Amino acid sequence: MNQYNNPYQPPQMDVPALAPEAQSDPAAVPDHIVEHLRGTRPWVFFLAVVGFLGGGLMVLAGLAMLVMSSSMKGLPGWVGFLYMVLSVVCILPSVYMVMYGSSIGRLMRDPRMERLGAALNAQRTYWKTVGIMCAIVIALYPVVIVVAVVMGMKSGLGR
Numbered sequence: 001m002n003q004y005n006n007p008y009q010p011p012q013m014d015v016p017a018l019a020p021e022a023q024s025d026p027a028a029v030p031d032h033i034v035e036h037l038r039g040t041r042p043w044v045f046f047l048a049v050v051g052f053l054g055g056g057l058m059v060l061a062g063l064a065m066l067v068m069s070s071s072m073k074g075l076p077g078w079v080g081f082l083y084m085v086l087s088v089v090c091i092l093p094s095v096y097m098v099m100y101g102s103s104i105g106r107l108m109r110d111p112r113m114e115r116l117g118a119a120l121n122a123q124r125t126y127w128k129t130v131g132i133m134c135a136i137v138i139a140l141y142p143v144v145i146v147v148a149v150v151m152g153m154k155s156g157l158g159r
Contacts, residue, residue, distance in 0.1 A: 027112050027113045027114070028111055028112060028113075029107065029111040029112060029113060029115070029116045031111070033116070034107060034108060034111045037104045037107060037108075037119060038104070038108055040104070041101050041104045041105065041108075044097050044100055044101040044104070045097070045098070045101045047094075047097055048094040048095075048097035048098045048101065049094075050094075051090045051091065051093055051094030051097065052090075052091060052094045054087075054090040055087040055088070055089075055090035055091035055094065056087070058083050058084070058086060058087035058090060059083070059084050059087045061080075061083050062079075062080040062081065062082070062083030062084035062087065063080065063084070064080070065077075065079050065080030065083060066080035066081070067080075089133060092129060092133075093126060093129055093130055093133070096122065096125050096126035096129055097126055099122045099125070099126075100119065100122040100123050100125075100126055102122075103115070103118045103119040103121075103122045104119050106118070106119075107119050
């Protein structure tokens with residue numbers, strides 16, 4: 001008697017066997033997943049270094065503007081402070097990138113699911129931070145446009 005004779009029998013499906021590493025340890029992360037993350041790790045650290053360099057250069061530029069504002073009448077001192085505050089926009093995501101790259105390194109040394117979870121959580125934190133920063137910038141665009149128009153009108157009326 002085959003399976004089609006009983007209409008009340010649940011459908012059957014052939015399930016492929018698990019990979020050998022998954023059969024031996026159910027908490028192990030498959031090698032191909034670790035390899036994908038290993039390939040992203042150098043780029044993660046590269047972008048983190050670029051962010052740190054950019055943030056450092058912004059701090060130096062802010063300090064230079066502060067020093068120059070005392071001797072130059074056209075440059076307000078608050079611009080230097082603004083540059084130093086905005087350097088956080090470059091540095092903070094870079095910190096999260098380093099944390100993500102480090103968690104990938106720990107996963108490479110010990111490919112277990114909890115290490116994969118930690119790596120993905122570090123990546124989530126990075127993207128959440130970048131997303132919040134993007135939302136703030138988008139929200140500030142109308143304010144900056146209005147201020148620029150008002151300042152332009154004000155400078156145009158003074159002539």
